[in-house]
Amino acid sequence: MKWIKVGAFLVMVGFLVGVAAWMHPFGVPWASEMDDYFIANAQVEAGANNVVTSVVFDYRGFDTLGEATVLLCAVVGVALVLRRTRR
Amino acid sequence: MSVVVRTIARIIVPMILAFGAYVIMHGHLTPGGGFQGGAVIASAIALLLVVFGSGRLAGHKNLLSLLEDLGAIAFVALAFLGIGCTFFRNVLAGSGGLFGMPVPPGPNPGFLNTGGTLPLMNWAVGLKVAAGLGSVVLLLGLFGGGDDR
Amino acid sequence: MIGNFPFVVCMILIALGLWTLLTRRNLIKLTIGISLIESGVNLFLVTLGYVRGGVAPIYTYAPPGAKMVLPTPQALTLTSIVIGLATTALMLAFAVVIYRHRGTLDARKIRELRG
Numbered sequence: 001m002k003w004i005k006v007g008a009f010l011v012m013v014g015f016l017v018g019v020a021a022w023m024h025p026f027g028v029p030w031a032s033e034m035d036d037y038f039i040a041n042a043q044v045e046a047g048a049n050n051v052v053t054s055v056v057f058d059y060r061g062f063d064t065l066g067e068a069t070v071l072l073c074a075v076v077g078v079a080l081v082l083r084r085t086r087r
Numbered sequence: 088m089s090v091v092v093r094t095i096a097r098i099i100v101p102m103i104l105a106f107g108a109y110v111i112m113h114g115h116l117t118p119g120g121g122f123q124g125g126a127v128i129a130s131a132i133a134l135l136l137v138v139f140g141s142g143r144l145a146g147h148k149n150l151l152s153l154l155e156d157l158g159a160i161a162f163v164a165l166a167f168l169g170i171g172c173t174f175f176r177n178v179l180a181g182s183g184g185l186f187g188m189p190v191p192p193g194p195n196p197g198f199l200n201t202g203g204t205l206p207l208m209n210w211a212v213g214l215k216v217a218a219g220l221g222s223v224v225l226l227l228g229l230f231g232g233g234d235d236r
Numbered sequence: 237m238i239g240n241f242p243f244v245v246c247m248i249l250i251a252l253g254l255w256t257l258l259t260r261r262n263l264i265k266l267t268i269g270i271s272l273i274e275s276g277v278n279l280f281l282v283t284l285g286y287v288r289g290g291v292a293p294i295y296t297y298a299p300p301g302a303k304m305v306l307p308t309p310q311a312l313t314l315t316s317i318v319i320g321l322a323t324t325a326l327m328l329a330f331a332v333v334i335y336r337h338r339g340t341l342d343a344r345k346i347r348e349l350r351g
Contacts, residue, residue, distance in 0.1 A: 020243035027288030047180035061175030074322030
């Protein structure tokens with residue numbers, strides 16, 4: 001049982017490292033048209049120097065809305081789990 | 088904690104708060120933003136919790152929850168500002184008003200009065216993250232207060 | 237010339253997290269393993285967006301004419317980091333409550349039903 005686990009883990013690690021080693025070369029992104037548009041137009045359209053901030057809050061604002069919802073749910077869950085129980 | 092730790096914490100907590108506010112306020116110009124600055128401010132809350140104990144901070148639990156809800160509501164309200172065109176439209180950018188200065192394209196020294204709704208959203212998200220993480224840390228510290236300490 | 241070495245490093249980090257999940261039984265250590273996997277995935281996302289010789293995608297005092305790295309993977313990584321932090325907080329809260337109710341953090345002892 002132990003050896004099956006170790007073998008499966010080694011197969012998984014070999015797969016991960018092999019995929020990483022045989023991917024497209026580091027430093028040459030594969031498709032970057034959207035990012036080129038963001039870098040070229042973010043200063044005019046969103047008015048911010050920081051392109052990452054303009055992507056987070058302007059172009060992909062719905063992602064940030066969902067993220068804020070997840071954070072709110074996590075805080076509510078922690079408050080619910082750790083509530084004061086009377087016994 | 089001992090008096091040395093308490094004294095150093097009294098000195099260093101305002102610095103941490105000021106640095107977090109700087110990171111949030113310049114989020115559209117320099118690396119940083121609402122999430123990172125909020126995490127820095129939450130670390131100040133964690134330091135207060137470690138130094139002074141959870142008992143002295145217990146009264147601020149409801150205040151932190153209120154601030155987090157306020158941040159979330161402000162974020163959604165700022166998103167609703169652009170509902171005339173579409174949700175999350177940046178209506179203030181380039182309008183000439185508050186945070187509406189047009190940015191000169193290309194590398195520039197960075198002007199604080201730019202960005203449209205982005206700095207306001209940074210403040211809302213920073214408030215939300217700081218209060219949320221602070222209340223999580225405070226709740227973890229407050230749980231079962233009697234017999235743990 | 238470093239080749240694909242950063243990708244391999246991220247995969248090794250993910251493999252360390254997987255090994256932690258497979259062999260450890262302590263709930264806190266399981267949380268650490270899941271955080272390791274999250275860190276590896278975040279690092280992998282950021283390295284996917286690297287452009288050779290690029291600078292950070294921020295125009296404040298940027299060197300003129302420099303290439304910039306892709307901003308979208310960084311923005312999505314920011315989202316991913318916050319979500320990972322929320323799940324970590326929730327897992328730690330569950331670990332605290334389980335320790336309070338069962339008196340142990342061993343995942344095998346928690347799994348068995350007892351009244």
